[in-house]
Amino acid sequence: MDINNQLLLPEYIKKISPYQSGKPINELAREFGIESASIVKLASNENSLGVSERVVSALSKAKDIIYRYPDANGFDLKLVLSEKYSIPVESIVLGNGSNDILELIAMTFLDGNSSAIYSEYSFAVYKIATQARGASHIEVPSSNYGHDLNLFYKSITDNSRLIFIANPNNPTGTFIKKSDLIVFLDSVYNNYGSKLIVVLDEAYTEYLDECDKFNSFSLIEKYPNLIVTRTFSKAYGLAGLRVGFSVSNPNIANFINRVRQPFNVNCFAQLAAIEALKDQDFLDKSCYLNKKEKERFYNFFDSLGFKYIPSFGNFILVNVGDSNKVNFELLKRGIIVRPVDNYNLSGWLRISIGNSLENSLFFDSLSDIVRLI
Ligand SMILES: *Cc1c(COP(=O)(O)O)cnc(C)c1O
Numbered sequence: 001m002d003i004n005n006q007l008l009l010p011e012y013i014k015k016i017s018p019y020q021s022g023k024p025i026n027e028l029a030r031e032f033g034i035e036s037a038s039i040v041k042l043a044s045n046e047n048s049l050g051v052s053e054r055v056v057s058a059l060s061k062a063k064d065i066i067y068r069y070p071d072a073n074g075f076d077l078k079l080v081l082s083e084k085y086s087i088p089v090e091s092i093v094l095g096n097g098s099n100d101i102l103e104l105i106a107m108t109f110l111d112g113n114s115s116a117i118y119s120e121y122s123f124a125v126y127k128i129a130t131q132a133r134g135a136s137h138i139e140v141p142s143s144n145y146g147h148d149l150n151l152f153y154k155s156i157t158d159n160s161r162l163i164f165i166a167n168p169n170n171p172t173g174t175f176i177k178k179s180d181l182i183v184f185l186d187s188v189y190n191n192y193g194s195k196l197i198v199v200l201d202e203a204y205t206e207y208l209d210e211c212d213k214f215n216s217f218s219l220i221e222k223y224p225n226l227i228v229t230r231t232f233s234k235a236y237g238l239a240g241l242r243v244g245f246s247v248s249n250p251n252i253a254n255f256i257n258r259v260r261q262p263f264n265v266n267c268f269a270q271l272a273a274i275e276a277l278k279d280q281d282f283l284d285k286s287c288y289l290n291k292k293e294k295e296r297f298y299n300f301f302d303s304l305g306f307k308y309i310p311s312f313g314n315f316i317l318v319n320v321g322d323s324n325k326v327n328f329e330l331l332k333r334g335i336i337v338r339p340v341d342n343y344n345l346s347g348w349l350r351i352s353i354g355n356s357l358e359n360s361l362f363f364d365s366l367s368d369i370v371r372l373i
Pocket of ligand 1: 045096097098099100123166169170201203230231232233239242243244
């Protein structure tokens with residue numbers, strides 16, 4: 001008997017498709033009999049330099065904190081964030097990764113009678129978090145693989161409560177510049193006030209060139225319906241520890257904190273985030289390397305005649321033709337990249353920009369595969 005027929009789940013839960021994460025190194029090692037140490041993972045946009053030594057050193061001295069509950073209010077980390085960004089402590093919510101924050105926002109604002117808006121080809125978690133609340137989702141067709149904010153505005157309905165925007169976007173790497181975002185925020189706030197929340201997911205913001213960077217936190221004063229989310233998983237290299245945060249109007253932060261489980265960010269994650277924030281050198285090095293290596297990818301794809309989307313993040317979406325075949329051939333050679341069929345982007349693969357050696361191995365393997373097929 002199929003238990004699925006008996007389970008009394010809400011229909012909206014049954015409709016959720018599982019999130020497809022990058023293949024873990026151990027899994028490839030098991031499946032293909034490849035030595036773990038020789039596998040190159042360019043699938044989850046992790047930091048190719050690893051993590052700051054400062055973080056490693058602090059964690060290795062911190063074993064004595066394991067048996068205590070972590071600080072439920074993350075006082076120390078919030079204080080460092082508050083000073084670094086000149087924002088009130090009360091405007092910050094900490095999350096078990098920014099994924100947690102996105103879910104908490106959905107939990108706070110959505111129910112079965114409301115809807116959330118997000119773009120085609122944008123982060124899969126927006127849809128999952130919306131569906132998990134039984135809310136409807138409005139997927140706005142993309143324009144040139146990025147957000148079409150005019151169409152976003154036109155797609156707003158009476159029951160819309162949340163708008164998710166990833167900037168830079170994942171998996172396409174596109175970017176909305178400040179002036180365009182302001183036009184959008186203006187029209188949303190002028191017409192809907194704080195009845196409609198805009199979530200600006202800035203998971204890759206550290207990778208932006210200086211000329212593109214802007215202080216989104218400072219926009220919250222003018223647009224109290226804006227929530228900005230950030231993560232330590234990407235440029236800061238703490239993906240395995242799970243820590244992210246949001247900045248918003250303190251009243252909004254207060255409600256999000258009510259649905260948050262009190263100990264959602266573990267003690268190592270809090271400590272590591274504090275140390276990571278203090279190591280600007282590591283961050284600068286990571287971003288510099290990313291920029292330099294990104295150029296190598298562009299040149300390489302140009303030489304093969306592959307179409308790619310110029311990226312503002314630490315990954316590139318590239319059209320390789322038969323992406324299933326290419327992906328399989330890469331796996332056989334010990335290289336993990338990210339298929340994006342689940343985003344309706346068949347033919348494309350998303351490649352995280354690794355360190356110089358990893359990228360060279362990827363280029364060699366892909367050249368080899370292109371000759372083969
Ligand atoms: C990676 C990513 C996140 C979530 O990362 P966490 O590890 O949960 O902090 C959020 N948004 C986008 C667009 C991402 O690519």
